[in-house]
Amino acid sequence: MFMGHVLLQHLPNLLIPPQFRTFGIATDFLQAQSLYTVAKLDIADYLGTETKTAEELAKLSNVHPESLCRLLRFMVSVGYFTEVDYTTCSFKNNRHSNVLMKSDPYTMKDVVIHMSDHYADFTNLLETVKVGAQTQKSKQYWANLETNARMRKTVANAMTQITSMENEIISSDYDFSKFNVIADIGGGNGHYLAYLLKNNKNMTGVLFDLPRVIEDAKLVWTSELNMTFERVDMISGSFFDKIPSRTLSDDRQIDAYIMRSILHDWSDDASLSILQTVRKAIPKDKVLLIIEIVFDEPYDYNIAKRRSDTTMQIIGGKERSRSQFERLLSEAGFVLNKVVSTRSIHSVVEAIPK
């Protein structure tokens, strides 16, 4: 994700002979599914700071002891967990397995489970490449989440876990403090808006998302993000229909609209229609901030950006380059003012109404 990562991504290709490298990549799904299985079974959470035998862990997670021991040994081979005693098959957490614990400050547990929810979709990659990404898929994906509370929670947590790695970087590389009222459109459970409000004491915010997501966000806002409702309006709706242009509580004009990791979920047609909705709400002197991957032109082989683009292809969206954003924005009635790159893979695309 960061610069070092970009340089490191080529190391395996330099160090491993092509046939071994190919076999490794062809079997990468084993690692992903094993990671998912230990996360889903709460193994890291059961271990905490203790050492436990596979037998004890199997009892706690209600699975087959020998199979669990074999799975954990595979995980040790890829860097997760430490085997403390081979004869009793006892394990403890290490720095990698720590992030599979729900309570770890850098937890990635929901990201692992969320990615696995996509797993079946990825078996359709061949089909997707044959017919192209389908807008209908994005619509179906978010509609399914509206009715599936477990998946909605996992996605919201996963988004928080992925994006909170970058909150500090993005917010120091782009100056958000100049805005008094900021709206996060498709802001999920509100974790980024909460971060901005905590760090800018004079700022107030509007969180906008689908109805069930906003219902969930109201609970998360107080219980997990330790926020009060004094400086926020939570508004539900669809960004294909209408988004707010003023706060509800004190009728103030919104200065800046953030859309973070939104347009990449959608095809060009759907993105245009979202941007047209935003354009209707936003007066000439205000600004739209699209926080997304922006591909370098003419090409960009950053693995993290390419991985995200492939994931988006599966759900019906795409990552874009500056000129692709420029075209879309122009069609929707905006001018791309500037692209501010950050030390993360995400940039801030600043757009102003024409």
Ligand SMILES: C[S@@+](CC[C@H](N)C(=O)[O-])C[C@H]1O[C@@H](n2cnc3c(N)ncnc32)[C@H](O)[C@@H]1O
């Ligand atoms: C990839 S998540 C990004 C969440 C958040 N902006 C972040 O960066 O963590 C996409 C968000 O768009 C929201 N969304 C999807 N369809 C929507 C719609 N029609 N109207 C409003 N929000 C929508 C989802 O509920 C989800 O919170």
